[in-house]
Amino acid sequence: MGPEPTSASSARLKTAIADLRALQALMLSDDLPPFILSEFRDALNRVRTAAWAAQQSVAAKLLEQGSTNVVSLLAAERVRTAYQLCRAIQEDLHSDDIQFQKGQLSELRGAAIELAAKLKDKV
Numbered sequence: 001m002g003p004e005p006t007s008a009s010s011a012r013l014k015t016a017i018a019d020l021r022a023l024q025a026l027m028l029s030d031d032l033p034p035f036i037l038s039e040f041r042d043a044l045n046r047v048r049t050a051a052w053a054a055q056q057s058v059a060a061k062l063l064e065q066g067s068t069n070v071v072s073l074l075a076a077e078r079v080r081t082a083y084q085l086c087r088a089i090q091e092d093l094h095s096d097d098i099q100f101q102k103g104q105l106s107e108l109r110g111a112a113i114e115l116a117a118k119l120k121d122k123v
């Protein structure tokens with residue numbers, strides 16, 4: 001383990017790490033409903049991304065590369081992830097082995113059209 005926590009935030013993070021380890025054991029030993037696991041994974045992904053952005057921001061300050069706004073880092077990560085997902089979905093759409101639900105594709109199309117309209121003003 002690293003040095004002792006020096007602030008309330010550090011202490012809270014150490015507690016959260018211990019809680020996550022206990023939750024890991026619970027998930028491996030219990031039969032939980034799929035929707036709970038899905039919600040948990042989504043929450044973990046958001047926390048993981050926020051932790052990455054905070055770490056990048058702190059590292060940029062330590063290396064005197066200027067202050068990088070955490071919110072900007074998170075936005076950049078969402079753009080990168082969206083790009084990768086779009087490419088993967090394009091490949092999936094060419095596969096005869098994958099069956100999509102029409103409603104989901106319709107919702108995705110609507111969101112993509114709205115995003116494309118907003119992107120037109122930004123690029």
